[in-house]
Each structure stands twice: as C-alpha cells, then as structure tokens.
Amino acid sequence: MSITVSTARGNALLPEHEMLSGRGALSRRQVMIGAAGLSFAFALLPRTAARAATLAAEAHGPVADRTGKALSPWVSIAPDGTVSIMSPATEMGQGTLTSLPRIIAEELDADWADVRVVPAPPLEKIYGNPGFGGMMYTAGSNAVTSYFTPLRTFGAQVRRVLIDNAARHWDVPVAELATEPGTVVHAKSGRRLTYGEIAGFAALPDKAPEIKPADLKKPSAFRLIGHDVQRVELPTKVNGSATYAIDVQVPGMIYGTVQRAPVEGAAPDAVDDAKAMAVKGVIRVVRLPYGVAVLAETPWAAFEAKEALARTVTWSRSGKAWGFDSDKGLVEFQSAARDLAIKGFDWDKQGDAPAAMDKAASVIDAAYACDYAYHAQMEPLNAIASVSAAGDAAEIWCGTQSQTMAQEAVANVLGIPREKVKLNYYLMGGGFGRRGHRDEEFIIDAVLLAKEAGRPVKVLWQREDDVHNGRFRPLTAHYLRAGLDASGKLVALHHRVAGDRVLPFADPVRYKAAKERDPILMRGVELKSYDIPHQLSEQLYRDTGVRTSPLRGIGFTANKFVIEAFLDEVAQKRGIDPVQFRFELLKDTPRGRAVVEKVAAMADWGRRRDGRELGFAFIDYSGTLVAGIAEVSLHRQSGRIKVHDFWCAIDCGIAVHPDNVAAQTESSIVYGLGLSLSERISIRDGAVQESNFYDYQVPRMDEVPAMHVEIVATDNHPTGVGQMATPLVAPAIAGAVARLTGVRLRHSPFTPERVKQALG
Amino acid sequence: MQTKFNVNGNPVATEAPSHTPLLWVLREDLKLTGTKFGCGTGLCGACMVHIDGKRAYSCQTQMSEVAGRSVTTIEGLSPDSSHPLQKAWLAENVPQCGYCQSGQIMSAADLLQRKPIPTRAEIIDHMTTNICRCGTYQRIVRAIERAAREA
Numbered sequence: 001m002s003i004t005v006s007t008a009r010g011n012a013l014l015p016e017h018e019m020l021s022g023r024g025a026l027s028r029r030q031v032m033i034g035a036a037g038l039s040f041a042f043a044l045l046p047r048t049a050a051r052a053a054t055l056a057a058e059a060h061g062p063v064a065d066r067t068g069k070a071l072s073p074w075v076s077i078a079p080d081g082t083v084s085i086m087s088p089a090t091e092m093g094q095g096t097l098t099s100l101p102r103i104i105a106e107e108l109d110a111d112w113a114d115v116r117v118v119p120a121p122p123l124e125k126i127y128g129n130p131g132f133g134g135m136m137y138t139a140g141s142n143a144v145t146s147y148f149t150p151l152r153t154f155g156a157q158v159r160r161v162l163i164d165n166a167a168r169h170w171d172v173p174v175a176e177l178a179t180e181p182g183t184v185v186h187a188k189s190g191r192r193l194t195y196g197e198i199a200g201f202a203a204l205p206d207k208a209p210e211i212k213p214a215d216l217k218k219p220s221a222f223r224l225i226g227h228d229v230q231r232v233e234l235p236t237k238v239n240g241s242a243t244y245a246i247d248v249q250v251p252g253m254i255y256g257t258v259q260r261a262p263v264e265g266a267a268p269d270a271v272d273d274a275k276a277m278a279v280k281g282v283i284r285v286v287r288l289p290y291g292v293a294v295l296a297e298t299p300w301a302a303f304e305a306k307e308a309l310a311r312t313v314t315w316s317r318s319g320k321a322w323g324f325d326s327d328k329g330l331v332e333f334q335s336a337a338r339d340l341a342i343k344g345f346d347w348d349k350q351g352d353a354p355a356a357m358d359k360a361a362s363v364i365d366a367a368y369a370c371d372y373a374y375h376a377q378m379e380p381l382n383a384i385a386s387v388s389a390a391g392d393a394a395e396i397w398c399g400t401q402s403q404t405m406a407q408e409a410v411a412n413v414l415g416i417p418r419e420k421v422k423l424n425y426y427l428m429g430g431g432f433g434r435r436g437h438r439d440e441e442f443i444i445d446a447v448l449l450a451k452e453a454g455r456p457v458k459v460l461w462q463r464e465d466d467v468h469n470g471r472f473r474p475l476t477a478h479y480l481r482a483g484l485d486a487s488g489k490l491v492a493l494h495h496r497v498a499g500d501r502v503l504p505f506a507d508p509v510r511y512k513a514a515k516e517r518d519p520i521l522m523r524g525v526e527l528k529s530y531d532i533p534h535q536l537s538e539q540l541y542r543d544t545g546v547r548t549s550p551l552r553g554i555g556f557t558a559n560k561f562v563i564e565a566f567l568d569e570v571a572q573k574r575g576i577d578p579v580q581f582r583f584e585l586l587k588d589t590p591r592g593r594a595v596v597e598k599v600a601a602m603a604d605w606g607r608r609r610d611g612r613e614l615g616f617a618f619i620d621y622s623g624t625l626v627a628g629i630a631e632v633s634l635h636r637q638s639g640r641i642k643v644h645d646f647w648c649a650i651d652c653g654i655a656v657h658p659d660n661v662a663a664q665t666e667s668s669i670v671y672g673l674g675l676s677l678s679e680r681i682s683i684r685d686g687a688v689q690e691s692n693f694y695d696y697q698v699p700r701m702d703e704v705p706a707m708h709v710e711i712v713a714t715d716n717h718p719t720g721v722g723q724m725a726t727p728l729v730a731p732a733i734a735g736a737v738a739r740l741t742g743v744r745l746r747h748s749p750f751t752p753e754r755v756k757q758a759l760g
Numbered sequence: 761m762q763t764k765f766n767v768n769g770n771p772v773a774t775e776a777p778s779h780t781p782l783l784w785v786l787r788e789d790l791k792l793t794g795t796k797f798g799c800g801t802g803l804c805g806a807c808m809v810h811i812d813g814k815r816a817y818s819c820q821t822q823m824s825e826v827a828g829r830s831v832t833t834i835e836g837l838s839p840d841s842s843h844p845l846q847k848a849w850l851a852e853n854v855p856q857c858g859y860c861q862s863g864q865i866m867s868a869a870d871l872l873q874r875k876p877i878p879t880r881a882e883i884i885d886h887m888t889t890n891i892c893r894c895g896t897y898q899r900i901v902r903a904i905e906r907a908a909r910e911a
Contacts, residue, residue: 298788667856671893699895
C-alpha cells in the first residue's frame with residue numbers, strides 16, 4: 001500500500017497540481033498536517049479508490065475546495081488534543097454514531113473524552129459501507145459488521161504514525177514506545193507526548209504503515225470495545241435540542257403537503273382547488289405526476305387545504321394495484337403455495353428435498369400466512385429542498401438511511417450531476433427500513449415543489465399520509481413439508497413462499513445487481529445452522545402493485561415465524577421437547593446450542609406455570625445467533641394474548657457496545673410484539689385502509705413484557721443486533737399458545753378476532 | 761387575531777388563526793422544536809407539553825384555548841437538563857431514536873408532580889398515552905422509578 005502525503009501549514013495549502021501529483025499509485029490515505037493538526041483520510045475500497053476519493057472530494061463543493069483544503073478525513077487530531085472522528089452511518093436510534101467512531105478510537109488508543117464525532121459527508125469512496133458495495137447506506141444491521149476491520153486498521157495506522165513521530169522526536173527506537181489513551185509514552189525516560197502535541201510537529205511518512213491483523217489489539221486488551229459508554233447524541237435527546245430533519249427551517253421557506261394517489265402509478269385526473277385556495281395562507285395548488293400538492297405559508301394552512309382538496313381529486317386508473325384486495329389476494333397466494341404443480345424459483349437448496357420427501361417414513365405439512373405491516377417510525381416523512389432558479393443545482397435537508405440514494409435520487413429527477421446536489425442529513429426519528437428506498441420519494445416531493453415554487457419548500461407528511469402511502473412488509477403465504485425418517489429424524493424440509501415482491505419495487509438497482517433475487521422477501525428461509533440434510537426453499541413471485549419495503553427483520557419476520565412455528569409442530573408430533581429438538585438440530589452449531597442453553601436456563605424452561613405457557617424460537621440472522629422464550633397467557637373470551645416475560649440470549653460475536661446490544665434487542669422484541677399481535681395493513685381496491693394509530697396499533701407500555709436480555713460473549717467478528725430478535729417473537733408466542741390451547745396460530749398477526757376464530 | 765400566552769416563563773404573541781394547534785405555533789413560529797409532531801390526533805404523545813402545569817397534547821390544543829395561559833415545553837423543563845427525569849433518562853440510557861422522548865419526559869413530569877412516588881402500575885397506566893416505536897418502555901419505567909427515588 002502506498003500513500004500520498006500533502007502538507008499544509010495553516011491555511012497555506014499545497015497547490016492543486018502537487019496535491020494530485022503522481023507519486024506513483026495514488027494514495028489510500030491523505031495525511032494533512034499543519035497548525036490545524038493532523039488529518040487522515042482513508043478509502044475503504046482498494047486500488048484506485050484514493051484517486052476517486054480525491055476527485056469526489058473536489059466534486060462535492062461543500063466537502064472540499066479545489067486545493068483539497070477541506071478534503072474529508074476519517075480522523076483529525078488538533079493541537080489541543082481534540083480527535084475528530086467521522087461516523088459514516090446515519091443515526092436512527094441504533095447507536096452507530098457512537099459505536100463506529102469507538103472502533104477507530106480503540107485502535108488509535110484515543111482518550112474517548114477527547115473524541116468528537118462528526119457525521120461523514122457523502123463521499124462513498126472514503127466512507128462507503130463495504131457491506132453494500134461501497135454505497136453509503138445504513139441498513140441490514142450491518143454497519144458494525146462491515147466497518148469493523150477497516151476502522152480498526154485505520155485507527156492502528158494513525159496510532160503508528162503518531163508513535164513514529166514521537167520516536168523521531170525523542171530519537172529513540174519505536175519498540176521502546178507505547179501508548180496510553182491520547183498519549184505516547186517512553187517508559188525508559190519517563191517522557192510523554194500527547195497526541196495533540198505530536199500533531200503540532202509531526203512529519204509524515206511516504207507510505208502508510210502496514211498493519212497486519214496480528215498487530216491489532218487482542219480483544220482482552222480492549223478499553224472501549226466491549227465497554228459501555230453514553231451514546232454521543234443522548235444528552236440532546238432529553239432536552240429537545242436533538243435536531244431531526246422535521247425541525248429544520250431555512251430562510252424563505254414555505255410549506256408543502258401532497259395528496260398522493262391511493263395506488264402507485266396512478267395520477268391526478270380532475271382537481272377542484274377552489275376550496276383549498278380559499279384557505280388563508282395557501283399560496284398555490286400544484287399538480288404533480290403522482291398527486292396534488294398544496295404550498296402554503298404555514299403547515300396548518302397546508303394541512304387544511306389538503307383536506308379540502310382531497311375530497312375533490314379523482315385519479316386515473318393507471319397503476320397495477322387497482323382492484324387488489326389483500327384478503328382475496330392472500331387466498332390466491334395460499335392456494336399457489338400449496339399447489340406443488342406450480343413450480344417456484346429455487347431460492348435456496350441443499351441435497352434433494354423432493355426425493356428425500358418421497359422416501360421419508362412420514363411427512364408433516366402446514367400452511368402459514370403473514371400480513372402487510374407498516375414501519376410507523378415516529379417522525380413522519382419530511383424533507384426540505386431548495387432548487388436553483390436555473391434548475392441546475394439543489395440543496396436538501398432530510399433524514400435518510402442512505403446518503404448515496406438521497407443525492408442520486410435528487411440528481412436523477414432534476415437531470416443534473418450528483419455533485420450539484422448538496423445534502424444535509426440529520427438524526428432520524430426512526431427508520432426501520434422506510435428511509436432507504438432508491439427513489440427517496442419523500443425528498444423528491446420537496447424537490448419538485450421547490451422547483452415549482454422558486455423557493456425552499458419543507459414538505460410534511462401527516463401521519464395519515466405516512467400510513468396511506470406506506471411501503472410495507474410484504475403479504476406472504478407459506479406452505480411447508482417436513483420429511484422424517486423411520487427414527488423420527490428430520491431429514492427434509494420444503495418451504496414454498498408466495499409473497500409480494502419487495503426489492504424490485506424498493507430498490508430496482510440493487511435487485512438487478514442481486515441478479516433478480518429478492519433477499520428482502522426471502523432471507524430467513526435458509527437453515528444453515530440446523531442439521532437438516534435436504535432443504536428446498538421456493539419463491540412464487542407475486543407482484544400485486546402494492547408498495548412494499550424492507551421492514552425491520554425483513555424476510556425473517558415471516559419466514560422465521562413459519563419455520564420455527566412449524567418445527568414446534570414437528571417436535572409436538574414427535575412428542576419431544578422443542579428445546580431438546582433444537583439441540584438435536586444444532587448438533588454442528590455450538591454457538592447456537594450455547595444461546596439455546598442460556599435462554600432455557602434464564603427462563604427456567606422446564607418449570608410449569610399456572611395458567612401460562614412458554615414458547616421457544618431460535619434464529620441465526622446474518623451471523624448473529626439468538627434464542628427467545630415467551631411466557632404467555634390467553635384470555636379466551638376476548639382472544640387477547642398477553643406476553644408476560646420475554647427472555648432472549650444473543651451471541652453477536654464481540655459486543656462492541658454491550659448496553660446498546662441489550663437496548664437494540666429490547667427494542668427488537670417490542671417491534672416483534674407489534675408485528676405478532678396487532679399490526680396489519682389491509683388493502684381494498686389497491687388502497688390502504690388504515691390511517692393512524694387508532695387503527696394501526698403499535699405496542700404501548702401496558703402491553704410490553706418484562707424483557708430479560710443476556711449477551712453470550714464470544715470473540716467472533718461482531719455481527720448485527722438492530723433487528724435480530726424481532727423475528728423470535730411470533731413463533732415463541734405461537735408455541736406458547738399451542739401449549740396452552742392445543743391450537744396452532746398460523747396467520748400473523750394474532751389479532752383477538754383471529755385467535756377466537758382459531759379456538760373455534 | 762393575536763393570541764398572547766406564556767411559554768417557558770416568557771410572554772409571547774402569535775397571529776396564527778385561533779384554531780391552529782399549539783404544536784405548530786411552538787415548532788414553526790417559536791422554533792421550540794423539542795415538541796414533536798407524531799400523529800396529529802392525540803394518539804402518540806410526542807407533542808406533550810404542560811399547560812398551567814398539567815400535561816396536554818399540543819396537537820389537540822387550539823390557540824384559542826391557550827390565550828392567557830402558561831405553556832411549558834421540554835426546553836423549559838429545566839435550564840440545563842437537570843430535572844431528575846432528564847438525569848434519570850440519561851442514567852438509564854433510555855432514548856434510541858429519541859423522537860418521542862420529549863413527550864415521554866413531559867408526561868412523566870406531569871405524573872411525578874402529582875404523585876412523587878408512583879407505583880409501577882401507576883407509571884404504566886399514566887404513560888400508556890405515549891408511544892415509543894423504538895420500544896424503550898422498560899427503560900422509561902426504570903428511569904421514572906429512578907427519578908422518583910433520587911428527586
């Protein structure tokens with residue numbers, strides 16, 4: 001690896017030609033030094049990345065001027081000792097604004113008290129997420145997993161540069177130096193230099209120091225990783241000062257609301273704007289390709305006018321979902337899933353499940369279903385945009401899960417180069433997958449209206465807009481068959497999923513890159529941890545035209561519900577304990593057995609409860625192993641299920657921020673509770689029937705169980721925690737209800753009506 | 761018509777139409793954005809403030825009802841995040857996305873004013889007005905118990 005070094009004294013920066021001059025291969029890092037201290041920029045991607053980084057930095061005016069003066073660094077060390085570290089992921093409550101910089105700080109041996117966290121600018125070549133091909137995209141609970149090793153390496157490289165400088169300064173061998181937090185120490189002479197002091201005089205190497213995996217700290221030496229800390233933005237979240245996009249105001253802005261077509265692809269037909277225009281404060285009514293918008297002086301005027309307008313608009317019948325009814329649609333899905341004559345797409349297979357099924361001593365089958373579900377992030381969608389008079393540049397203020405998608409979507413809709421879009425992004429009042437669609441339609445609302453208005457527009461979605469125009473966890477029907485040999489061993493599992501497509505709608509670019517596979521729908525069907533020699537998972541592709549989306553837990557929420565509930569049935573038919581059954585299935589997965597053992601002990605699995613029962617589930621999810629147990633009672637007259645306790649054991653490898661692992665797991669359980677018990681979106685004639693929290697009911701405080709989370713610590717590479725427990729909840733509840741009543745709940749959510757119907 | 765009222769101890773006036781919800785005047789006119797818009801229908805509690813010392817949904821309170829009264833928002837709960845609930849919220853690492861937490865804290869402050877040492881059942885009963893989609897409920901209960909203990 002080679003590096004290019006540019007030096008700067010104060011503001012006197014090297015001329016551009018030197019900055020970019022050929023010292024052979026261009027750098028993976030830029031190191032800048034001067035009165036302002038040291039800055040280190042790295043690229044996460046190999047080869048030409050640094051050149052691209054330099055060019056990208058130039059191209060993005062706000063990030064760098066043409067001299068590279070503000071070239072965006074990962075780490076900057078100021079002479080006063082302040083260590084500024086970029087955080088590349090967007091923050092929606094999951095905590096990576098803190099945990100990613102902490103990974104760098106660990107290997108840098110920075111004093112966390114000196115660290116200042118800075119949200120990274122949109123420069124993929126430097127900050128892109130290796131887990132998403134270098135896009136800046138915060139999703140899939142993969143930020144810590146994907147960035148972990150590169151960030152550790154960068155931190156270690158910066159530390160080495162500081163040590164080398166101290167060695168030269170004191171004229172002592174590098175081997176005699178060590179670091180304490182924020183300080184290089186020469187024990188022999190008792191001399192010490194703070195990182196800030198070194199930043200004041202440091203000279204720079206021509207080559208980045210090489211850091212081998214063995215040079216990184218052993219987990220036992222971690223001071224920050226694995227130790228709890230208050231998340232950096234938390235103090236702003238108890239006094240109202242945390243800034244979300246919805247809180248931003250820019251000079252000259254007005255407000256916009258959009259009455260969107262009920263069906264994707266429909267357009268406004270007749271519009272009578274007389275009543276809307278009569279509302280005081282209304283500026284204009286604007287026809288958009290997909291809706292009718294109001295521009296007004298205040299949000300309230302905009303809302304009133306939209307309500308008046310909504311009653312008058314008629315819509316074209318263009319768009320696929322017209323006529324679709326989710327109850328009837330599900331019936332078709334179910335019959336297709338059951339009809340083995342209809343061949344699906346083989347999503348995942350090992351061995352030969354159909355042949356093994358034919359030879360099996362006995363076959364058990366079952367059908368399950370899951371409804372559409374809505375994200376219900378607390379901050380309704382919103383954005384501000386400003387577009388230049390010539391339409392050749394734009395600035396946006398928003399909360400997004402992907403800086404890349406946000407900038408690209410705006411550039412595409414305006415037909416301008418991406419570097420002409422300035423992005424300001426903020427904390428998000430929840431994400432759960434809703435703010436990472438390729439088209440970022442809520443930002444485009446603001447862009448189109450700002451262009452029309454000739455001034456900045458803040459677009460606000462009301463909660464009803466957020467529900468009616470939601471993008472949902474897909475509707476799915478499942479049919480499963482289990483083949484058992486003469487000894488009762490599960491030898492074959494066949495799972496057919498008829499489900500509404502997600503990725504083709506939510507992100508056509510990724511769908512194409514994924515060779516037209518839809519992991520958002522199908523992930524979770526693979527059973528790599530279980531000893532089941534023959535497995536086949538088929539996808540029966542369905543496109544209803546309904547808007548769909550990744551939603552916390554993605555395909556796992558449906559697929560793990562049905563698989564784990566089905567395994568519970570298989571255990572029941574074999575007359576064995578479901579936990580014992582998992583031990584059998586996990587015979588080659590010691591980490592899986594460990595979490596099962598742990599959670600069984602936590603819940604005292606073998607103990608009978610009066611009037612209550614326990615249900616169990618195990619999941620492997622992108623490398624994280626989780627097991628959960630629910631303690632449940634049921635009010636038969638009302639059909640109401642009560643979850644009293646939920647125990648969860650999680651092995652996510654190295655737990656970078658243990659309390660946050662616990663917090664995310666608690667959060668995942670509550671989210672799973674809603675998906676299991678009450679949350680469902682229904683569609684009639686293509687349109688969403690629910691509107692707000694009165695008919696889309698999310699868990700409240702009186703419904704949540706006592707949650708008991710334990711982390712099973714291992715030294716494995718860290719894996720995700722943001723959603724892994726969500727899919728445990730439905731199968732655990734279903735198992736408990738089956739033990740309480742003998743009745744298996746097969747359609748999620750288990751609303752009181754459905755429970756009563758199932759009980760007969 | 762002008763509406764005069766007090767916010768966080770300061771007299772303010774607004775020309776907003778009398779049926780405008782307090783929420784939007786607080787947020788967009790007075791730039792007190794700690795009070796949040798969540799549902800607009802009094803179902804989620806993100807907009808919770810105190811009016812004359814009692815909690816109220818600011819999205820359900822029209823300006824005509826506020827005239828001459830005193831409103832406290834999260835920004836006015838304490839000058840320096842020193843309210844026992846704010847300290848307890850940090851001690852228990854309650855917030856995740858944080859969007860609902862102003863409303864949660866304002867609801868909890870209303871409870872502790874009237875019932876300094878609430879039971880767990882009283883806490884849950886009182887706080888069921890407020891939705892937290894991140895599911896921080898268990899930590900909220902712990903934080904309220906801590907604040908009651910340490911106040």
